[in-house]
Amino acid sequence: MRSQPEGTHLPRSGQGVYAISVAAELAGIGVQTLRLYEQHGLITPTRSTGGTRRYSADDLVRxxxxxxxxxxxxxxxxIGRILDLEDANTALTNERDRLRAGTGSAHTPGRPMNARKNLQ
Known part of the structure; x- marks a missing residue:
């Protein structure tokens, strides 16, 4: 991975930096459509201290x-239901991976967790 030149600062993927017009343009949709998606709870941008919507790179992917x-x-x-299920699936996958990393478990899918190795 390349290091960034000194003084260069790129936003984190979850950091809201794009104004609504920029986010809409990058997503290829209209500003009113973006507001509609927000009204339906499909996307929740961060807000600046002045209340301005700020969209992140993660929001653009969504x-x-x-x-x-x-x-x-x-x-x-x-769409809302699909996104909820995808988010839940991602959370469960991350939790599983975290638990495996923490316990050093080498569980193989398809093999019962309590299966014993043949110790001959």
Whole structure:
């Protein structure tokens, strides 16, 4: 991985830095569509101290997923449910990985957790 030149600061993936117009342009949607997605709870930007919406790189990835699903004909309620399930799946996967790393477990999928090795 390349190191950044001294003095260069790139925002973290979850740091809200993009204004609504920039986020909409980068996502290829209109500002009103972006506001609609927010009203339906599909995306929740951070807010500046003045209340201005600020979108992050993570938000842009989520917007691309939303627009992909909408393009496939999924309605906003369906998109919300799909995103909730994907978020839950990601959280469970991260928790599983964290637990495996913490315990040093070498559990192999498809093999019962309590299976004993043949110690001959």
């Amino acid at each position: 917007l691309r997923r939303i627009t992909d699903l909408a393009g496939q004909g999924v309605n906003l309620a369906g």
